[in-house]
Amino acid sequence: MSLKALLPTRPHGESGWVGRVLTTGVAIAVLATARPDPASHWVWLVLGAGLVVFIIGTLLMTSRPYTAFVLLTVVAVANGLISGVDSSNSLVLVLVSITDIAVLQFPRHGNRPIIAAGVCVTAAYVVSAWWFDKSDSWFFTQLLWTAVLIAFGLNRRQYEVQARQTEQLLEQTRLAQSEHARAATLEERGRIARDLHDVLAHSLGALSVQLEVAEALLEERGDTAGALDRVRRSRRLAVQGLTEARNAVAALRADAVPELPQAIAALAEQHEKDHGTAVHFTNTGAVKQLDSGATVALLNAAREALTNAAKHAPGQPVAVELDGVRLSVRNKGPTNGEGFGLAGMRERLALIGGTLTAGPDGDDWLVVAEVPDE
Numbered sequence: 001m002s003l004k005a006l007l008p009t010r011p012h013g014e015s016g017w018v019g020r021v022l023t024t025g026v027a028i029a030v031l032a033t034a035r036p037d038p039a040s041h042w043v044w045l046v047l048g049a050g051l052v053v054f055i056i057g058t059l060l061m062t063s064r065p066y067t068a069f070v071l072l073t074v075v076a077v078a079n080g081l082i083s084g085v086d087s088s089n090s091l092v093l094v095l096v097s098i099t100d101i102a103v104l105q106f107p108r109h110g111n112r113p114i115i116a117a118g119v120c121v122t123a124a125y126v127v128s129a130w131w132f133d134k135s136d137s138w139f140f141t142q143l144l145w146t147a148v149l150i151a152f153g154l155n156r157r158q159y160e161v162q163a164r165q166t167e168q169l170l171e172q173t174r175l176a177q178s179e180h181a182r183a184a185t186l187e188e189r190g191r192i193a194r195d196l197h198d199v200l201a202h203s204l205g206a207l208s209v210q211l212e213v214a215e216a217l218l219e220e221r222g223d224t225a226g227a228l229d230r231v232r233r234s235r236r237l238a239v240q241g242l243t244e245a246r247n248a249v250a251a252l253r254a255d256a257v258p259e260l261p262q263a264i265a266a267l268a269e270q271h272e273k274d275h276g277t278a279v280h281f282t283n284t285g286a287v288k289q290l291d292s293g294a295t296v297a298l299l300n301a302a303r304e305a306l307t308n309a310a311k312h313a314p315g316q317p318v319a320v321e322l323d324g325v326r327l328s329v330r331n332k333g334p335t336n337g338e339g340f341g342l343a344g345m346r347e348r349l350a351l352i353g354g355t356l357t358a359g360p361d362g363d364d365w366l367v368v369a370e371v372p373d374e
Helices: 016-032 041-059 065-081 091-103 112-131 136-221 224-252 260-275 292-312 340-351
Strands: 279-283 318-323 326-332 355-361 364-370
Touching: 016 041, 016 091, 041 065, 041 091, 065 091, 065 112, 091 112, 091 136, 112 136, 136 224, 224 260, 260 279, 260 292, 260 318, 292 318, 292 326, 292 340, 292 364, 340 355, 340 364
Parallel strands: 279 318
Antiparallel strands: 318 326, 326 364, 355 364
């Protein structure tokens, strides 16, 4: 197995590997000062083998936690058994091993493996105290050091768990923000698609009517002058439709869209020229700084209301009033109900928190569109 395979594939705490390197260095330095009985060569064998196995177990803590647990437990128990040898310093291997064991996580078993390792080490201290004739104070001192290092390891494990949970939470937050931005982008694209559809449907529909009239004037009456006038109107409608389409695209690109009062005034003037109908526009409220979506929505509502007035009450005067974020279009004479255009505009205004109402008001027909005042 390569060294790369032994290294962690996921974070194990900000200072996990730094701590392990430091504790390994401390263990080596302490063992270098060991001075057991020269006749006890087997003590050096246990210490040397324990250090090698400890290093291997430390490397496997992330990739092979159960294997690391077995190796570290063997080191802790073996060195616990010889901890009663004077000047062996084997306690350092017990403590660093038990600390690493406390850091290990066992999702299916909880803390039971750590408790089992602690019991085994305690039993090793008991055997060592009996075999090497150590006092009770020595035994309880060993237990105290072991308990302190287990508590330290558990604390470090909790820190590492919290660090990973924080990273996961940050990743989830980033994904949620990304999805929110994606949903907002899709919603904005849908709105612009609807706006472009409204603009093109209105302009191309009116253009088609003018060209049909021009064709009829030429075929049935031979009225070249009348047909030429209709063709010129068609050209104006085409230019107007192109301008409106550019305004809708400007909203998508966050470019500057026309000021709402000037845009509605121009729309009323153009409608008056195209249909020969008196259109009176008044701006009674303070000028509001609306976002591009609200501006385009109110412009489309005005355009749709004027189209319906020309269609259902031709020749009748129209009054258009803008009061801040509220637009009203009133035409004299009856209008035969609400078409699909206003129904669709009501849905589009609702998407930005606006409202649209249309219906009879005495002898008139009144359309009112309003967007939020932000």
